[in-house]
Amino acid sequence: MDNSNNKKLLFSKGIDNAFISVSKAFRFTALFFKEAFKRPFHLREIFNQCFEIGIKALPLITLTGFVVGMVFTKQSRPSLEEFGATSWLPSLMGIAIVRALGALVTALICAGKVGSxxxxxxxxxxxxxxxxxxxxxxxxxFKYLVVTRVTATTITIPVLALYCSFLGLLGAYVNVHSVEAISIVTFCQNAFSSIRFLDIFSSLFKSIVYGFTIGIVGCYMGYNATQGTRGVGKAANRAVVLSIFLIFIEEIVIVQVTNWIRYF
Amino acid sequence: MENTELHTINKDESVISITGLYKSFDDVQVLDGIDFTLLKGENFAILGKSGSGKSVLIKIIVGLLKPDKGEVIVLGQQVDKLNRKELDALRIRVGFSFQSSALYDSMNVYQNLAFPLTMNYRDLSKKEVGNAVEEVLESVGLKEKLYQMPSDLSGGQRKRVGIARMLILKPEIMLFDEPTAGLDPITSNEIIELINEVKKQNNASSLIITHDLTCAKNTGDRIAMLFEGKFLKAGTFKDVFAMDNEHIKGFYNYNFIQ
Incomplete structure (x- = not known):
């Protein structure tokens, strides 16, 4: 009987703690918006953080963006060849990279590298x-550490996503060019022919949301770290796990909403 | 509780006045009805073993923690009733030296000292900031360490830089949290001398939280013994340790043996 009561108590405490955590996270986010528009703005620190984030993530994004573009093209070719549609390869890559891969790959890399x-x-x-x-x-x-870092990730990650998309397309071109004699101008014309303003806008919007998520989750975990050095490790780990989880949820929601707009 | 010495003081001369202060964490009562007054120009040392609530008390004074009950008046203002702007204005007048020094490890010594100054006085020129940093660093005897990183400093040097960072805003009250903890006896004595010296130079009041009898004896004009969230006794060092109380005697003997 006692054991059963203890279990009930623990379960109830667990639920309480979950609600408390969610409420704390919302209050933390609300505080960001409250402080972000108040003076002083610490522009120099925001600039420093943008630079820091850019430097940290740039080499990995350069490599990953290029390789993803190249490999994705290589993997798609056999399927398109079956239907004699290899000429659609640039369009397919353009859509895949601009609509999804550029922003998502950048966000995942930054969640690991910057968020942690x-x-x-x-x-x-x-x-x-x-x-x-x-x-x-x-x-x-809060203003000096959190607001500056979240603002910096929100600004820098869309720029990095744009860079990643560019390198992805470059990787795709290199692969296509190695098989077919296609000029870069023709490749770009084909790649961008199927891309609409909504694609670019939704991709940019996604990157902004991802950037904000990575910044706010990293700051929340770090700002509330306890238990000494063990807590620091936990904070870094949780920042990555939660950021990636939220990025996937946001991806699904934004893609769904974009599709509704597209077919409306 | 024999803390009548703490109440017979003219409140007009006080810079910190605490009445009926209670604080608990979960089910643990950390502060259990604290009353004391820190006078202008006075050094007041609070002694107590680890976990007796000393650090909690000092954190409540600067508004890092909120009391459950009681009145904390610092420089005429009730700390827990202040808004952010008012609290910041008060914090400029109250310096805090951390037990761990809490130096910003991504900044060198110069940046550590310049940071509070530039953030609070944005119209200061680079030259004015540089002069202030050099002056305060000279007062703690570390002028040659200007561009070193905190990780390159010894424990004693880090304490000194922490004290210098506190002094740079020219506080009226200085709060020292375990200033000699983790230091060898020679460095501890240097820090004790420094506390007395900066107090004289700045004509400020100091509250020293410590478990080190030597530190309390050599820095405190008055001392108080904190035990399980309550003051056992307050007065001069001689008065406190003349008292026939097992906890006070035990604390004295333990320190003596140490």
Whole structure:
């Protein structure tokens, strides 16, 4: 009987904690919007963070973007060949990369590289009392650490996604060119012929949402880290896992909404 | 509880006045009815073993934690009733030196010291900031470490930089959280001398939270002994340790043996 009551109590506590966590996360996000539009804006720190994020993610995005474009083209060719439709390859790559792959690949790389970095950095600052040190020096740490980082990821990740799409298309061109004698101009004309403004807009919008998600999740996990160095590791890990989970949910929702708009 | 010395003080001369302060975490009562007053120009040391609530008390004073009950008045303002802007204005006047020093590890010593200054006084020129940093670093005897990273400093040097960072905003009250914790006896003595020296130079009041008897004896004009969230006794060092109380005697003997 006691055992059963204990289990019930633990279950009930677990549900309570889940609701408390969600409410804390919403309050954290609301605080971001409240602080983001108030002076001072710490533009220099935002610029520094954009630079830092760009530098961190650029090599991996360069490599991944190019390879994804190339491999995806290589894998798609046999299927299109069956229908004698290899001339559609540039269009297919254009749609795949601009609509989905560019933004998604960039977001996943940044969730791992940037999100974990933010989680670990803020977590470490939290457990070593550096955040408290800012508070007692009359500096708003939320504004200086969180608002700047989230703004930086929201700005930088769409730019990186654009760069990743460009490299993906370049990779696709290299693969197509190795099989067929096609000029880059023709390839680009074909690739962009099926792309509409809505595709570019939805892709850009997705990247902004992903950037915001990666920044806010990383900051939330780091800012609320406890339990010393173990907590820092946990914060970094949770930042990556939760960011990727949310990115996939956002991807599904945005694609669905874009399709409704497209066929409306 | 024999803390009558803490109430017989003229409140007009006080810079910190705490009345009936209670704080608990979950089911643990950490502060259980604290009353004390810190006078202008006074050094007040609070002694107690780990977990007695010393750090919680000092964090409530700067508004890092909220009390469950009680009144905390710092420089005439009730801390838990202040909004963010008012609290920041008060925090500029109250310096805080952390037990761990809490230096920003991504910044060098110069940037650590310049950061609070540039963030709070945005119209200062680079030269003014540089002069202030050099001046304050010289006062803690570390002028040559200007461009070193915190990770390259020893424990004692980090404490000094932490104190310098507190001094750069020229506080009226200085709060020291375990200033000698983790330091060897020689470095501890240097930090004790530094606390007394900066107090004289800045004509500020200091609250020193410590478990180190030597530190409390050599820095505190008055001391108080905190035990299980309550003050056992307050007064001069001699008064406190003349008291026949098993906890006070135990604490004294433990430190003496150490």
């Amino acid at each position: 970095g933010i989680g670990a950095e803020l977590g470490s600052m939290n457990v070593t009392e550096q955040i408290d040190a800012m508070e007692v020096s009359a500096i708003n740490p």
